[in-house]
Amino acid sequence: METISVLEERKNQIYRKGRDAFDISCEKKSLAGSVSQRACVFCGSRVVLYPIADALHLIHGPIGCASYTWDIRGALSSGPELHRMSFSTDLSETDIVFGGERKLEQALLELIAEYEPKAAFIYCTCIVGIIGDDVDAVCKKVAAKTGIPVLPVHSEGFKGTKKDGYKAACDALFKLIDLNRKGKGKGIGIGIDKIPLSINILGEFNIGGETWIIKEYYRRMGIEVVSVMTGDGRVAEVQSAHRACLNVVQCSGSLTHLAKDMEEAYGIPYIRVSYFGIEDTSDALYDVASFFHDTPEIMERTRRLVQEEVKNILPELSTLKKDLAGKRAAIYVGGAFKAFSLIKALKHLGMEVILVGSQTGNKDDYALLKEMCEPGTVILDDANPLELAKYVMEKDAHLFIGGVKERPIAYKLGIGFCDHNHERKIPLVGFEGMVNFAREVHATVTSPVWDLVPGKAFNRAIEKERMIPHDAE
Numbered sequence: 001m002e003t004i005s006v007l008e009e010r011k012n013q014i015y016r017k018g019r020d021a022f023d024i025s026c027e028k029k030s031l032a033g034s035v036s037q038r039a040c041v042f043c044g045s046r047v048v049l050y051p052i053a054d055a056l057h058l059i060h061g062p063i064g065c066a067s068y069t070w071d072i073r074g075a076l077s078s079g080p081e082l083h084r085m086s087f088s089t090d091l092s093e094t095d096i097v098f099g100g101e102r103k104l105e106q107a108l109l110e111l112i113a114e115y116e117p118k119a120a121f122i123y124c125t126c127i128v129g130i131i132g133d134d135v136d137a138v139c140k141k142v143a144a145k146t147g148i149p150v151l152p153v154h155s156e157g158f159k160g161t162k163k164d165g166y167k168a169a170c171d172a173l174f175k176l177i178d179l180n181r182k183g184k185g186k187g188i189g190i191g192i193d194k195i196p197l198s199i200n201i202l203g204e205f206n207i208g209g210e211t212w213i214i215k216e217y218y219r220r221m222g223i224e225v226v227s228v229m230t231g232d233g234r235v236a237e238v239q240s241a242h243r244a245c246l247n248v249v250q251c252s253g254s255l256t257h258l259a260k261d262m263e264e265a266y267g268i269p270y271i272r273v274s275y276f277g278i279e280d281t282s283d284a285l286y287d288v289a290s291f292f293h294d295t296p297e298i299m300e301r302t303r304r305l306v307q308e309e310v311k312n313i314l315p316e317l318s319t320l321k322k323d324l325a326g327k328r329a330a331i332y333v334g335g336a337f338k339a340f341s342l343i344k345a346l347k348h349l350g351m352e353v354i355l356v357g358s359q360t361g362n363k364d365d366y367a368l369l370k371e372m373c374e375p376g377t378v379i380l381d382d383a384n385p386l387e388l389a390k391y392v393m394e395k396d397a398h399l400f401i402g403g404v405k406e407r408p409i410a411y412k413l414g415i416g417f418c419d420h421n422h423e424r425k426i427p428l429v430g431f432e433g434m435v436n437f438a439r440e441v442h443a444t445v446t447s448p449v450w451d452l453v454p455g456k457a458f459n460r461a462i463e464k465e466r467m468i469p470h471d472a473e
């Protein structure tokens, strides 16, 4: 354990509650050589826009960038599945020397003719930024020829962090909405007034069917969902987003930028919510109901919905909790907002959080995490695999919650893992999502396979021994 050390320049991005003064450094570029868990700017854009299922997603760059993000979210669609194809201009040496604009134009025209998408997103990768292709000019030309919106996404991988990729995706979404508002799109009800009792859901990506669960809650409450950005997304719905009364932002790291732009341009207010865990899901629905206070029936329906749903899931949660109480969990996620909900959900299951970190948190996020955690908890910003391994071992965690890049760390260390990111297949949002989460955590933490990990069986046997009350022996 002591053999893993932390790079000197990284020390101020790690905080231990109760030991250090709180002055965590964050929101900066990753340290060269640290092998950050973060993805690049392009990947940030790709994950946000990817679930728009009737759009063409063309990656302008070498084939490696396309394969890196191919089917990255596995986001489900109730209709078309064009988003699951990974198109690339496959730039090679000759294109890099002589420019890739002609290749891009030709690829776009061919693909639009073949697949008839409702819009096209063109992602700029590192090399495009370096050689200086005029992607905007090509998009404009192809849009004029084909009559569909063709939107450049300025996501050159080297130009910042994943957060800059979110912003590039928000810029493209805003352009798509604004085109329609100005009468140049094909959205629903161009230019007419607001739809009463309506919302947009921002930052929900329908990885395992979450969009459908959340939309059903709102249907039961009597609220119309104009668009979801971007889970099970459709171009025409996104283009109608300016007609909603409220923007409800879930993944705040990725879509708050768009919510702010829409507030400024169309006067649509926004609220931040989370649909993860009983407490946060209930708060989200109540917050939306309160916004429509002029229609008190909505609050009535919301109360009934929450009561019914909570009553249905509590018995199973209590049973699972018996085996999970006292177990230790590590959390490492993209945006810190997700970590807040996970801490509450784990506490609900009687578990202790010993490590929590994020790729893109800001100072306020970390200050709140500090308040929510117990003394001794390690809080990390923009961590690398060695740091995560070090603290997971040092704190003897039973569970790691993260994404695709954290899974091998957990399995190599011989502890349970729960995917809370791109690769999961079951929905973890809402009330039924809380039960799915508890089942998954229970299955992995109590798996007998961990007893076969060298050194683990002995330690855990001692631990179990300690937990048996003397009068029970």
Ligand code: SF4
Binding pocket: 040, 041, 042, 043, 061, 064, 065, 068, 124, 125, 126, 127, 156, 157, 158
């Ligand atoms: S955009 Fe750049 S950093 Fe991102 S995958 Fe492509 S080459 Fe790598």
